[in-house]
Amino acid sequence: MEEDDFNNLDDLTKENIALALWMKKFHADEISPDVKKCILSDKNSPDAFGNRMRHRIQDLLDNPDSFTPSYQKRYQELLKHCSSLSSLQAYAMNHLLGVDSSRGYQKIPEKSNIEFPRDFAPQLGYQVGWHFFVGNCRDTQQQDYGILISFYHYSLLPPDMAHDFGLTDWENQIFEMQLAVAKAGEEHLQSRPFAIAGTTGLLKFKSQPFHYEAGKNQIISEKKDDLFPLTVRAWGVNQGGERDVEMEVDLKFSSNKDFLLQGNQGCLPCCCDIGTLYYSATNLQLEPGSTLKLDGEEITFEDGKFWFDHQWGNALEPVGNSRCKVVRAASVLAKPSHSRGWDWFMAQFDGDREMTMYAPHTDKNLEFYWLTGPQPPGTMTVDVKGQFIDAENRAVDVEGTLKIDEWVKSVKSSHPEDYFVTNTWYPDHWEFQFQDMVPEDIRHFTMTPIVQGGQTGYNASGAQYSEGGVYIRNLDGEMLGKGFAESVYYADAHSNIFHLAGIPDTPRMRKLVETPEASSWLKLQGLLYMAWPPHQKKIKKVLEKCLEQGLPEDFLG
Numbered sequence: 001m002e003e004d005d006f007n008n009l010d011d012l013t014k015e016n017i018a019l020a021l022w023m024k025k026f027h028a029d030e031i032s033p034d035v036k037k038c039i040l041s042d043k044n045s046p047d048a049f050g051n052r053m054r055h056r057i058q059d060l061l062d063n064p065d066s067f068t069p070s071y072q073k074r075y076q077e078l079l080k081h082c083s084s085l086s087s088l089q090a091y092a093m094n095h096l097l098g099v100d101s102s103r104g105y106q107k108i109p110e111k112s113n114i115e116f117p118r119d120f121a122p123q124l125g126y127q128v129g130w131h132f133f134v135g136n137c138r139d140t141q142q143q144d145y146g147i148l149i150s151f152y153h154y155s156l157l158p159p160d161m162a163h164d165f166g167l168t169d170w171e172n173q174i175f176e177m178q179l180a181v182a183k184a185g186e187e188h189l190q191s192r193p194f195a196i197a198g199t200t201g202l203l204k205f206k207s208q209p210f211h212y213e214a215g216k217n218q219i220i221s222e223k224k225d226d227l228f229p230l231t232v233r234a235w236g237v238n239q240g241g242e243r244d245v246e247m248e249v250d251l252k253f254s255s256n257k258d259f260l261l262q263g264n265q266g267c268l269p270c271c272c273d274i275g276t277l278y279y280s281a282t283n284l285q286l287e288p289g290s291t292l293k294l295d296g297e298e299i300t301f302e303d304g305k306f307w308f309d310h311q312w313g314n315a316l317e318p319v320g321n322s323r324c325k326v327v328r329a330a331s332v333l334a335k336p337s338h339s340r341g342w343d344w345f346m347a348q349f350d351g352d353r354e355m356t357m358y359a360p361h362t363d364k365n366l367e368f369y370w371l372t373g374p375q376p377p378g379t380m381t382v383d384v385k386g387q388f389i390d391a392e393n394r395a396v397d398v399e400g401t402l403k404i405d406e407w408v409k410s411v412k413s414s415h416p417e418d419y420f421v422t423n424t425w426y427p428d429h430w431e432f433q434f435q436d437m438v439p440e441d442i443r444h445f446t447m448t449p450i451v452q453g454g455q456t457g458y459n460a461s462g463a464q465y466s467e468g469g470v471y472i473r474n475l476d477g478e479m480l481g482k483g484f485a486e487s488v489y490y491a492d493a494h495s496n497i498f499h500l501a502g503i504p505d506t507p508r509m510r511k512l513v514e515t516p517e518a519s520s521w522l523k524l525q526g527l528l529y530m531a532w533p534p535h536q537k538k539i540k541k542v543l544e545k546c547l548e549q550g551l552p553e554d555f556l557g
Contacts, residue, residue, distance in 0.1 A: 005040060012418065013086045016460075019194040020177075020202055020215030022235045024244070038201030043171060049085040049197075052165055053093060056157055057082065060100055065321050067328035067526055069516035071098035077512055081503050087197035090156055091174045092461050092501035095318055096513055102127065102320025104158025107273040108313055111549055112266035114277055116259070120210050120227045120310070123277075124169035125159050127320075128152075129312030131212065131219060133232055133251075134346065136450070136469045136482040137286050137304025144184035145292065145301075146450050146469020146484070147249060149234050151212060151219060152176045152459075153203075154317065170205070173198040175214050176460035179236040181247050181294060182468050188455040191236020191247055192415040195460035228255040229287065240414045245295045252287035253306060256352070257393045268311075269550030272324035272542065276313030282346075282354040282389050284308055307346045307354070307484065317461075326539045332518045332526035339363050341489025343382070343402070343427065347472055349442055349481035357386035357432070359402055360552070361489065368404075370492045371425045376407035380427075388438050400434035410456040410464065410491065418500065419458040424491035426454060426466040446473050447485055462496030463489070 006014060006028055014026040017039065023030060031039070042048055061075045078093060085093070094101070106125030123129050130152040137145050154174045157165070162172035175198065179191040196202050196214065204213040210221035210230065221230040231252050238245040262268050262278040269275040286304030293299070314320060319340060322328055341361040348354050359382045361369065368380045384402040389395045406429035413419045430447040447470040449455055455468030467486040473479055494513065498505040518526075529535055543551070 005036075008045060009039070010046075010086050012088060016088065016194040016196055017200060017202070017215075019192065019236065020196045020217065022216045024237060024246075035201045038199060041199065043167065044087070044197060044199035046084040046086055048199075049087055049090045050082045052157060053085055053090050054079060054082040055165075056161065057097075059161070060097065065100040065103065065328065066325055067332050067522065067529070068098075068100055068321060069518050069522065071100065071516065074098065074512045077509065078503075081501070085502070087174060087199070088195050088460065088500055089502045091154065091195055092497050093503070094154070094156060095461050095463070095497055096501065096503075097318055098516075099315075099319055099321040101318060102274055102315040102323065104161060105155065105314045106159065107323070108270050108275045108277065110545070111270055112261065112264065112277060114261060114266040114279055117207065117210070117225050117227070119277070119279075120221075121207055122153055122205060122212065123312040124153070124155065124173060126155065126312045127314040128154050128317050130309070132309040132311075133253075133284075133306055134467070134469075134484040135284065135286070135304055135306025135348075136484075137290070137301045137306075139292075139299045140302050144450055144469075145299075146180075146182040146184075147251070147292070147306075148178060148180040148467055148484070149232055149249065149251075150178035151214060151217070152178065167199070170203050171198040173203060175203050177214055177217055177234060177236075178457060178459075179234045179247060179249070180455070180457055180468065181249070181292065182449075182451045182455060183294070184450040184469075186451060187453055188451050188468050189238040189245055189247060190414045190457035192239050193419060193458045193460040228253060228281070228284070238414050240412050240416060246293065248293040249291070251290045251301075251306075253284045253308075254287055255281045255308075256283040256285055257281070257389070260356075260387065260389060260395055262311075262356070262387070263550035264548065267549040269546060269552075271546035271549055271551045272322040272327055274313070274315040274320055274323060275550070276311050276316065278309070278311040278313075280310075280356065281308040282356070283348070283352060305348050305482070307348070324542055326530075326535055327542060329526045329529040329535070330539050332523055333530065336515065336517065337363055338515065339366055339369065341369070341487075344486040344488070345386075345430070345447065345483060347447075347481060347483040349472065350479075352391040353439070353442070354389045355386055355398065355438075355442075357384050357398075357400075357402075359384040369490055371490075372423045376409075376425050379403060379405045384432065396437050398434055398437050400432055400438075403431040403433075405429060405431065408452075408454040410454050410466070412454075412456075413458065415458075418496075419462070419464075420496055420499070422464055422491040424464065426456060426490050427485070427487050428454065430470075430485060441474070442480055444475060445480055446475070447471070447483060448473070449485070458496070462500045463493040464491040464496070466490070
């Protein structure tokens with residue numbers, strides 16, 4: 001097979017396949033025959049992705065969720081752009097679907113059912129999931145680095161619909177990998193985003209022991225029934241500077257503590273068939289033999305500590321509807337929310353103590369999101385919740401406040417031709433204060449990035465985020481540990497998503513993707529439905545159960 005055999009694929013798809021195979025440029029003669037066969041198959045053709053996307057959207061048009069504002073005009077417009085799609089275009093277009101797109105995926109259980117070693121594996125029946133490693137390490141010259149690696153998968157179609165098209169669960173996936181490296185005191189580098197379809201044959205997984213491959217990128221466990229010790233290998237290219245910078249990591253991890261089940265025993269939340277299941281390994285030790293190749297230089301790490309998350313679920317990308325009719329009816333009557341996103345943190349303190357913290361975005365802080373003006377925002381104060389894990393692996397829930405008083409503007413991209421510079425203001429300094437459930441020496445501390453100039457990156461679908469290593473200090477400036485800080489949905493991603501989906505960025509399209517308001521008639525229907533006493537009793541019972549399983553108390557406003 002020659003290069004001409006791949007002319008049916010667009011340049012960006014070929015570049016993404018090349019990146020997954022650790023090639024800076026696409027070379028057909030370096031691809032194995034079995035993978036070539038998959039890439040050139042009908043299942044992986046632009047016509048197939050377009051046909052499957054048309055069917056998906058038409059199904060949403062024909063079967064709208066009850067008590068949900070209409071997406072008819074949006075979906076009719078999206079159908080006009082589905083005649084032929086690359087896998088990346090189909091992936092980006094999924095992020096423009098409405099809240100009814102949560103329908104049809106494997107149901108989140110009523111309470112956590114996490115089981116090991118079964119749930120080390122990617123959970124392909126759900127809408128989205130990831131295996132995520134972040135941490136800080138030091139080389140033999142005492143230079144600090146922050147490193148992020150994420151294996152992220154997305155089910156393009158609900159499983160039964162995918163099976164009707166003859167797709168396996170793996171063929172139904174879009175995979176993207178995030179790789180970022182920050183050298184303390186220098187700059188933050190993100191490998192250029194790439195996304196590949198399961199229909200390329202490049203995604204492989206087997207259990208006993210855990211073995212996960214996306215092209216040449218790997219997560220490999222050494223033992224049959226344990227996830228750790230394991231090795232993570234990843235490669236990428238930062239293309240946003242004066243010259244390309246290649247990055248390659250080969251990291252070996254052992255775990256010093258049992259898994260932390262996030263939320264309520266792993267539910268965050270489990271409510272009306274949507275939500276997430278989530279566990280973490282909070283104290284990973286970097287083992288000897290771990291290396292980084294950065295811009296041609298091989299660096300050997302002397303020590304390091306990392307954090308691992310495995311999370312999966314429905315109704316995250318995009319935000320989705322509850323699958324309980326009574327909850328949708330009650331939601332129609334609630335004040336609609338116009339904010340989305342979050343700030344997430346992990347802290348690894350001296351003395352083998354850790355903390356995870358989470359602050360969802362709220363409408364009261366809308367003035368701090370999507371800001372691109374010449375002046376940085378003022379001080380933002382938010383509530384923060386999480387869990388503290390002591391040296392003996394005992395976990396307790398914590399609550400506190402977070403103050404963000406310094407900001408940095410995102411002015412670069414690892415691939416600006418397709419992932420546009422947003423000029424958005426992002427948090428750049430965090431001050432936390434907790435109550436007495438936290439040891440006194442770490443109740444009040446700050447986080448500061450290990451680099452200057454920001455730590456923003458891009459998801460392959462077009463959304464921008466900020467994430468990177470931080471130093472943790474007390475108010476006297478004394479080091480308490482290291483961690484990672486993440487900020488999501490501060491930037492308006494529509495320009496990127498439209499571009500990647502092959503849709504023109506017009507005022508009309510912008511209007512169509514705004515969150516639709518419930519009509520007066522729909523509100524009246526919701527009011528009448530909820531006025532019936534059995535429905536009032538049902539919503540109370542449902543919400544009580546959901547609150548037990550990690551649902552935010554202000555879910556309905």
